[in-house]
Amino acid sequence: MFKIAVLVSGGGSNLQAIIDSIEKGHLNCSIEAVISDNEKAQAVERASKKGIPTYVLDKNSYSENFGDKVLEIIDGRVDLIVLAGFFSILKGKILSKFNNKIINIHPSLIPSFCGKGMYGIKVHEAVIKAGVKITGCSVHFVNEEIDGGAIILQRPVEVKFKDTPEELQKRVLKEEHNLLPEAIKLISQGRANIINGRTEII
Ligand code: GRF
Numbered sequence: 001m002f003k004i005a006v007l008v009s010g011g012g013s014n015l016q017a018i019i020d021s022i023e024k025g026h027l028n029c030s031i032e033a034v035i036s037d038n039e040k041a042q043a044v045e046r047a048s049k050k051g052i053p054t055y056v057l058d059k060n061s062y063s064e065n066f067g068d069k070v071l072e073i074i075d076g077r078v079d080l081i082v083l084a085g086f087f088s089i090l091k092g093k094i095l096s097k098f099n100n101k102i103i104n105i106h107p108s109l110i111p112s113f114c115g116k117g118m119y120g121i122k123v124h125e126a127v128i129k130a131g132v133k134i135t136g137c138s139v140h141f142v143n144e145e146i147d148g149g150a151i152i153l154q155r156p157v158e159v160k161f162k163d164t165p166e167e168l169q170k171r172v173l174k175e176e177h178n179l180l181p182e183a184i185k186l187i188s189q190g191r192a193n194i195i196n197g198r199t200e201i202i
Contacts, residue, residue, distance in 0.1 A: 002029040002188035003078045007070065007086040008036050012043025014084035014105055017177035018184065019050055027181050029188050032078050035070055037088045059088050067094035080187055083142065084180060087119055095144055100194055102142040103187070105180045107172045109154055110138040114147035124165035124172070135159050135168065137176045139183035141194065150199045152183045152192050 006015050015034065021027035034047035037059040047054045055073055062069050067090040074081065075097070083090075083104040090102065106114055108123050113135070118126065127135045136156040141149035155175045159168060186192045186201060193200050 002080070003032045004029055004080045004082050004184065005033040005035060005070075005074045005078045006031055006043075006047075006082045006084050008034060008041055008043035008084055009038050009087040010041055010043065010085050012041060012046045012085065013173060014176055014180050015043045016046050018082070018084065018181055019046070019052075021181035021185075027185050027188075029184060033074055035073060037066065037086070043085070065092065066090065067092045070094055071097060080184065081142075082180070082184060089146065090142065091144070095142070100141055103139055103152065103183060104142050104147070104149075105176050105183075106138050106140065106147050107135075107169065107176065108138065109134070109136040109156065110140060110147055110151055114138075116146050118147070121165050121169060124168045127159060128163060128165055128168065133159055135172060137172050137179055139179055141199070150194045150197055152186070152199045152201075153179050155179050 008015055031052050033053050033055060035055045036044045037057055039056045044054050044056060057066060057069050059066060066088055071094045081098055081102040108114055113123050113126050134156050136154055138154045139152045143149040157172050157175055191202050
C-alpha cells in the first residue's frame with residue numbers, strides 16, 4: 001500500500017479531500033501521519049476523528065530544524081509527503097532524503113502569484129488586484145525554492161469581475177480538492193516522472 005504523511009497548518013479541507021477520496025475508494029493509499037505546525041489547526045481534529053496518528057510540532061521551538069523533526073517522525077514510514085495547506089518552509093536533510101517525494105498544493109497557476117509571502121488569502125487578493133481573468137491551482141514537487149519545483153497538475157478557475165478574494169478562494173479551493181488527490185494517485189501509480197525539470201504524466 002502506498003503510504004503518505006500529510007503536513008498541515010490550518011483548516012485541513014485538502015486533508016479532508018484526501019481522506020474522502022480514500023474512503024470512496026478513488027485513492028488507494030494510507031495516511032500514516034498528520035503533522036501540524038499549529039496546535040489549533042482544525043486539520044488535526046479532522047485527522048484524530050479518523051484515528052490517524054497526529055503530531056503537533058511548535059514552529060517557534062523548531063523553526064530552523066522543523067524538517068529534521070518531521071524526518072524523525074516519518075523516515076522509513078512513508079512513500080510521499082504531502083503539504084496540504086502547510087505554511088512553514090521545509091529545509092535541510094528532508095529535501096534530499098525525500099527528493100521528488102514531497103508535493104505541495106498552491107492556490108494559483110504557478111509561476112504566477114507564488115513565492116515568498118504569497119499564501120492564503122494574499123494570493124487571491126493579488127490575483128484580483130492584477131486584473132487577470134484566469135487563476136487556478138497547482139500541485140508541484142517541492143525543492144529548496146519556494147513554490148519552485150516541477151509542476152505536476154494545474155486546474156484553471158475563472159476570475160469574475162465582482163469576485164471578492166474570499167469568493168475566489170472558495171472556488172479555487174473546490175478545484176484543489178479534486179486536484180490534490182488526483183496528483184497523489186498519479187504518483188502512487190508511478191505515472192508522474194520528472195524529466196529536465198518538467199513532469200511527464202504517463
Ligand atoms: C489552500 O488554499 C492551499 O492551496 C494553501 O493553503 C490553503 C489550505 O486550505 N496552500 P486547507 O487548510 O486545506 O483548508
